[in-house]
């Protein structure tokens with residue numbers, strides 16, 4: 001006889017545990033709704049938990065995210081599944097949805113794990129660390145990052161050689177290789193989609209040399225170098241470990257560029273690059289920072305002042321279109337660019353180049369909806385069917401969108417959008433009882 005799938009009931013399913021999904025879940029939970037928050041990674045917090053400081057206030061990102069994440073984790077109305085994804089969501093009727101949730105094994109009993117990291121020390125396998133964006137390695141038994149929630153180990157079974165070293169050293173004996181993938185049937189009344197965004201892959205622009213020249217990194221890698229949980233405890237160029245003293249930023253890498261299939265503005269890259277430039281000037285007071293831009297989009301509250309502050313600090317802004325980047329024998333980089341104001345092609349030497357990569361839609365979630373179509377906009381973000389009157393509404397009644405799943409936006413707008421999604425969800429759920 002086929003084993004019956006475990007069935008759970010909640011009011012709302014929130015898919016995606018970044019800042020937008022977390023905000024929606026928390027607001028709904030505070031109103032008394034039972035929320036299931038499903039996150040595919042082993043920790044909630046999305047990209048924000050990995051950032052250094054935030055524009056335009058330069059507040060520490062971790063100091064804002066960590067209390068929020070722990071409030072989400074401790075709220076008794078929120079159940080969190082990490083390492084889990086919605087496999088299928090079916091609308092059964094008014095305020096009736098069913099979802100099949102797939103939960104991958106972590107091979108660690110999360111409740112019993114103390115986060116002591118002894119398994120990490122014992123594990124002989126090293127692979128590239130995705131949470132440090134490949135700047136350093138991690139073990140096959142690992143805690144994703146210091147402020148992860150839950151702060152518990154995970155076994156990366158694809159790279160594990162099953163040597164048992166981690167099991168032997170684990171004090172509470174909580175490593176369990178018998179865990180298997182589980183499927184749950186969840187009955188809910190409403191769904192919030194907060195699946196976030198992906199970053200542009202700069203390998204798609206070979207002339208920039210990313211992946212070939214080690215001293216060219218992405219803005220997310222620089223974000224990690226600047227973060228409190230940073231890999232090197234200082235700023236280093238990856239090629240030879242030298243402290244850079246002449247850093248260039250190439251804005252609009254993979255944004256506003258039809259040739260790479262992404263014609264839209266990512267909205268955040270100008271500002272995060274200006275932020276990083278200011279942080280670098282603090283970390284490396286002798287360094288020269290040059291930002292190559294097409295237009296500076298400093299449209300938000302306090303943004304233009306933040307831009308002016310960077311200029312006053314001595315960051316050089318060049319209106320220039322980057323052409324090709326090549327490497328010299330000493331690892332320095334020669335950037336060939338069109339100086340737009342002068343109308344001439346020039347070359348400049350820098351010892352490190354940061355590519356300010358753009359925001360792309362995180363695809364796949366629309367395929368999960370089984371019998372109704374979750375419509376996408378022309379750029380493959382989730383379509384906001386009534387953007388002016390009800391920005392969280394989607395093409396499916398009872399399914400709402402939060403944060404960058406609907407388009408590029410910064411943290412304050414993602415939080416506002418998460419708030420809008422929770423308000424729309426509440427009004428949808430309350431209509432049943434009025």
Ligand SMILES: Cc1cc2nc3c(=O)[nH]c(=O)nc-3n(C[C@H](O)[C@H](O)[C@H](O)COP(=O)(O)OP(=O)(O)OC[C@H]3O[C@@H](n4cnc5c(N)ncnc54)[C@H](O)[C@@H]3O)c2cc1C
Pocket residue numbers: 015016017018019020021038039040041044045046047048051053054055056084085086194195196197198199219220223268272275362365402403404405409410411412414
């Ligand atoms: C380099 C860089 C620097 C930045 N600096 C700043 C800054 O200084 N200030 C600022 O305001 N903004 C900044 N931002 C923007 C900020 O990161 C975003 O605004 C914010 O992270 C958006 O949050 P989100 O929840 O919408 O998406 P995300 O952070 O992408 O979270 C989405 C979550 O959903 C999960 N997920 C996806 N699909 C599924 C699925 N199918 N099932 C379950 N879970 C799923 C993901 O794993 C992720 O945890 C920066 C961005 C970058 C790239």
Ligand code: SF4
Pocket residue numbers: 122123124125140141155156159160161162163164165166167
């Ligand atoms: S069993 Fe796997 S995770 Fe554990 S120490 Fe060996 S290689 Fe690492």
Ligand code: SF4
Pocket residue numbers: 108112113114115116117118119120152153169170171172173174175
């Ligand atoms: S799995 Fe065991 S050894 Fe690893 S961090 Fe958790 S308690 Fe420590």
